[in-house]
Amino acid sequence: MSVDNLKLYESSGSPNSRRVRIFLAEKGICVARVPVDLGVKEQFSDAYARINPRRVVPTLVLEDGTAIGEVPAIFRYLEEAYPNTPLLGTTAKDKALVVMWERRMELEGFAAVMETVRNKVPGLKGRAIAGAHDYDQIPAIVDRGRQRILDFYADLEARLATEPFVAGDRFSAADITALVTIDFATRALELGIPDGNDATRLWYDKVAARSSAAA
Amino acid sequence: MSVDNLKLYESSGSPNSRRVRIFLAEKGICVARVPVDLGVKEQFSDAYARINPRRVVPTLVLEDGTAIGEVPAIFRYLEEAYPNTPLLGTTAKDKALVVMWERRMELEGFAAVMETVRNKVPGLKGRAIAGAHDYDQIPAIVDRGRQRILDFYADLEARLATEPFVAGDRFSAADITALVTIDFATRALELGIPDGNDATRLWYDKVAARSSAAA
Incomplete structure (x- = not known):
């Protein structure tokens, strides 16, 4: 399923980004990915600091501009919004x-x-x-x-x-x-x-x- | 509200125990408390290690004997089981x-x-x-x-x-x-x-x- 109201700021080499990519793949959800180039320290740019003041990837940005950082928080949003194929338990x-x-x-x-x-x-x-x-x-x-x-x-x-x-x-x-x-x-x-x-x-x-x- | 099917193993001086005590108080829930005496290192006893192999307080034990350690996990159980007065968000x-x-x-x-x-x-x-x-x-x-x-x-x-x-x-x-x-x-x-x-x-x-x- 392609979801067009979410953007994931992430980096291919970042293990925390991979946690979220696997979570999305298990759920069968495709979101727009915005690469953040850690090699040139793009996470420290002013533009990215406005998205995530902790200057780390990944960050999930919702349609209304809300930025969700921290992997367990991103997991929680995705599980609540897309409950099929539960990955955080059911009871x-x-x-x-x-x-x-x-x-x-x-x-x-x-x-x-x-x-x-x-x-x-x-x-x-x-x-x-x-x-x-x-x-x-x-x-x-x-x-x-x-x-x-x-x-x-x-x-x-x-x-x-x-x-x-x-x-x-x-x-x-x-x-x-x-x-x-x-x-x-x-x-x-x-x-x-x-x-x-x-x-x-x-x-x-x-x-x-x-x-x-x-x- | 008094809940008689939960037991909280905790210590009065433990900051992690206090996080759970405040959460319970905000929800208006009373559970049975079992003091673990950190002063005499009771958390390292074999009896407590069987409840929580990480040997830390607090631990919430359910009626069926399931032991839930880690404060955010205890928060999650309590919020799911007692959704009134939400403390973990609603949307x-x-x-x-x-x-x-x-x-x-x-x-x-x-x-x-x-x-x-x-x-x-x-x-x-x-x-x-x-x-x-x-x-x-x-x-x-x-x-x-x-x-x-x-x-x-x-x-x-x-x-x-x-x-x-x-x-x-x-x-x-x-x-x-x-x-x-x-x-x-x-x-x-x-x-x-x-x-x-x-x-x-x-x-x-x-x-x-x-x-x-x-x-």
């Missing part, structure tokens, strides 16, 4: 469990990868935290980050040893965030799924084979 | 905006206060990140944290200079998280609202005067 209990698991994937996985990369890569000097303000890199966070990612993998393996998907019986936004986290850790830090984490590997192969994963 | 757009603003208050405010405290306080040595795993303190995070909190206050002032509440026209969960953040920063780090932040002060006095703030 009160399931909705809460998806929030909980998606958040754990993000705070313990995605954010750990992100802070490791941001505190390590020379090109991100002075930009150790995404957002409106500049912060210096802290090298000790890089060492800690690698340990956090290993701990994330261990916890994910324990979870997937007993459940087919991260939030339980059904594919949800929690799987999207976990998949993007693993691909990001593999690409940026060469920290892929550890050998022996068989439940995670089985789940990964299943989720990465969905057509949405190409988004 | 698709408002729901997304509340997620966005509540999250900004948490990631830029609450989390900055929390990481500063956890990396500073001697009693939290080896526990610099809440959760199932132990991480050493990193002193450089404390200095950065104080700057992050000042940046949070500046951004909040800019927002409240044009809007009556954090997420816009109406009181929401975003105000709850902002209020708890400020009280936490004031109590734990003596970093209260800076002089001259008049819009924030006006908003604070209004929100702190609500009966829910005593929760």
